[in-house]
Amino acid sequence: MIPEIGHFALVLGLFVALVQSVVPLVGAQRGNLAMMEVARPASVALFLTIGVAFVALTHSFLVSDFSVSNVYMNSHTDKPLLYKITGVWGNHEGSLLLWILILAVFSLAVAVFGRNLPPMLRARALAVQAMITVGFLLFILFTSNPFERIDPAPLNGRGLNPLLQDPGLAFHPPMLYMGYVGFSMAFSFAIAALIEGRVDAAWARWVRPWTLLAWIFLTLGIALGSWWAYYELGWGGWWYWDPVENASFIPWLSGTALLHSAIVVEKRDTLKSWTILLAIITFSLSLLGTFLVRSGVLTSVHAFATDPTRGVFILLLLAVAVVGSLSLYAWRAPQLKGGGVFAPVSREGTLLLNNVLLSTAAATVLLGTLYPLFADALNLGKVSVGPPFFNAVFVPLMIPMIVVMALGPMLAWKRGDALGAAKRLWLALVAAAAVFAATYVVAGGAWTDVGAAFGMGLGAWLLVATGVEWAERVQLFRTSPANSLKRAVGLPRAAYGMSLAHAGTALLVMGIVGNTAWKAESIQVMAPGDVVEIGGHSYLFEGAETVDGPNYAASRGHFILRDEDGTALARLDPEKRQYTSPPQTTTEAAIHSDGITDYYAVIGDPSPDQGPGAYVTRFYHEPFVPLLWYGALLMGLGGVVSLTDRRHRVGAPTRARARGAAASAGGAVAPTGASARV
Structure with a gap:
């Protein structure tokens, strides 16, 4: 019933x-x-x-x-x-x-x-x-x-x-959907504005909280999915440019561009048409991700449906939404009045460049994701587009964006002084050079270490520049401590949110670069008593036992992790689980973290021909991986702090209404302009 x-x-x-x-x-x-x-x-x-x-x-x-x-x-x-x-x-x-x-x-x-x-x-x-x-x-x-x-x-x-029977996957889909669906609200506001034929600072102020809320959930949802893949799948990786991973990452890129573009509309009453287009594209990309996951055109651990009928229905829904909204945009966008002009070197200019780079990155990832599908549909053969392609085209786009992220907040609106901003960031430049040099020397001083050292220096540049920008706002060391404290307390929460999000991005960059450059892996067969050294640490295999879970049986290995001096640091107990309903084998990695580096152990299948109690084992030395999670959490926290800014909650400008005329007309109402209330 x-x-x-x-x-x-x-x-x-x-x-x-x-x-x-x-x-x-x-x-x-x-x-x-x-x-x-x-x-x-x-x-x-x-x-x-x-x-x-x-x-x-x-x-x-x-x-x-x-x-x-x-x-x-x-x-x-x-x-x-x-x-x-x-x-x-x-x-x-x-x-x-x-x-x-x-x-x-x-x-x-x-x-x-x-x-x-x-x-x-x-x-x-x-x-x-x-x-x-x-x-x-x-x-x-x-x-x-x-x-x-x-x-x-x-x-x-x-x-x-069984892969979905994990706490990480319990919360990953709802957070991801809150992000996907949250962008529908920005889309709805954009279509409403096009119908009304009016986009102004008030509209941007109204749409920003909903966009920011969706961005927060999508950021944390992607990070949670990456974390799940890292510890659950047992391959020691956190991102593989899987098509379904890309399906969530692409709208995140365009949504980030939308968030920054809406700031320009609110502050300077310009980039209106572009912001409306970004709102349409971002939600359309969310719908496209839904099509990819549920149409059966992709095979992935993340994918759900394989029924072609469902795929056709979603494709029809996607076509109606995209074609209808873009047609309305093509009709009404030329009627939107342009805002104030600005110099290329200005806060607006850096935000526009940010938009261009993020949009290009989203288009590039989209092309790499869809090209194999188009090639297969057109009988051009099976084509695989993997990490080498995405890394080669994505990384060069992100380098200038990170440089600009540090410079942008130091510039004035309308017309800025690039040289003056660079001079005020001298400490960030010194920090970047110091980190580059130290990283290069510690890594061994080979030519192959130059790229990694540059990446670490780039992360340090953004991190220190974010701190410098905050210090400039509160006039740290330029006025009395009491006055600096007063200015710090009076700063808008949105300013703190921006600083936290940018600092999180810096940590994320350093985590990605460091782990990609210096990760180490060791695969071997071990019998009880064997020792393997990797990353300056050793793993002693004590043996394995069979254990029963609520709905599975598992082989649980026991390892002792020791440092260079032979001091025991941790006991690691990875498992190889065999589920019965449905029958499937999963890997449960054991990870010890010191806050900067992860020590990662996996136990595989038994290998009795190599001796009694022998098992295939895998160990990963994962430097800087924790910085990924710190960075993602800091980015999400920055969004939350910004969302609590009073201007997002109760300070939206309101348009004056002809209430008296509306009452006399039996409920009709017409907007007559924007009031100055903030």
């Missing part, structure tokens, strides 16, 4: 979404306030209906109702409670329902917290958001029903993919 309630709630949600997508839009066109206000209760009703459906599916997983096909295919009675819950979104149908729920959550958030938005803009944005929801509800109801029944009901289920 409960699955039927969930299914009925989805159908009811479809009709609510249809009302929300039509009535407020017509009301905005006619200037009818009553019709525009329908968007708010409709958003609440839509959230409730989708919420009921999601709770119904979760209940089916919790009670192991195997009469529901989705539960039968992705759950088992032996599965721990956490993975019964995460099984709800660990499959195509459930993850799609989660996607729709998040769409409804964002719509509800705008309806509840967007009271200071102009009624016309709010009504149109919520209507566009509802149109997106209609498309996905049609998709789930006609091709991916999560409540489909099986008769007779099986006694037990097939179980969840």
Whole structure:
């Protein structure tokens, strides 16, 4: 009965979404306030209906109702409670329902917290958001029903993919979807602005919090997925330019560009048309990522569906969204008035260059990801585009961007002094040179170490420059400590958020460069008592034992990690697990970290022909990997701090409304300009 309630709630949600997508839009066109206000209760009703459906599916997983096909295919009675819950979104149908729920959550958030938005803009944005929801509800109801029944009901289920039975994967998909779907709100605001024919500083101030929120979740979601791949798959890597990894990274790049472009619109009332286009492209790339994951055109541990019918439906949805929005943009964008001019050397100029580099990087990664698919579809043969291509084209684009990230905040708006900014960054330049020289000498002084030393110096340049920029803001050492403290307390939180995000980027760069350059690997067969040395440390193999888990059996190895002096640092117990439902083998790495370097051990298959108790083992020396996680967390924290800035919460400029005329006209309302309230 409960699955039927969930299914009925989805159908009811479809009709609510249809009302929300039509009535407020017509009301905005006619200037009818009553019709525009329908968007708010409709958003609440839509959230409730989708919420009921999601709770119904979760209940089916919790009670192991195997009469529901989705539960039968992705759950088992032996599965721990956490993975019964995460099984709800660990499959195509459930993850799609989660996607729709998040769409409804964002719509509800705008309806509840967007009271200071102009009624016309709010009504149109919520209507566009509802149109997106209609498309996905049609998709789930006609091709991916999560409540489909099986008769007779099986006694037990097939179980969840063991690779997904991990705490990291329990939270990775929801965070990633919050990022993907969050950009739908920026898209909805962009389409609403195009319909209204108005983009100004107020619009940018309204759209920035939603873009920033989506960026935070996507940043942390990608980092969490990378962390999961690092410790769960047992290959010692954290990024492989997998097509499905790229599917999340591409909208992150364009979303980062959108975030910076919106700043220019807000501060200088320029780059309006470009910002609207970025909002459209970013969400379109999120939809493209959905198509890649769910169409069956890619084979990946991350991919869900392989049904061609679903792929065609998503492709149609993608085509309608992209073609429709770009057609509207082509029609209305020329009517958007341009803003103030600015010199190439200025804060706006560096942000524009940032946009160009990020957009080019996104296009490059997109091309590398899609080219093999096009080649295969056109019978041009099987083509593989892997890390060598992406590293060769992506890295050169990021170098100038990092240089500009340090210079940009030091420049004035409209017209800046590049030489003056460079002079104020002398400490950052000295730090970069010192790190370059020290790294080069410690690494051995070979020509092959020049690139790595340069990368570490580049990270130091950005890190120190970020600190210098903050010191300049508070006039550190240029005025009294009390005055500097007062200025520091008075700085906008958005300024602190920018500093944290840029510092996180610097750590991320240093982590990537250091690990790529100096990672070491050792693969061998070991018998109990054998010792292997790698990275200045040794691993003593004490043997292995068989252990039983909740729904698996495992071979657990025991290693003692020692430093150069022979002092025991840690006991490492990696596992090789064999799951029964469904039958699959997974690797659980054991990792010891000192905060800068990870020591990584993996146990493989037994090798009895090499002696009793012998096993294949792998060890990885992973320098600077922790900097990746520090950097990603710092970037996310920077976004959160910036989001708490009062200007993002209650300080958006409001447009004056002809309330008296609206009341006398029976609820009609028309915007008459922008007020000066901040």
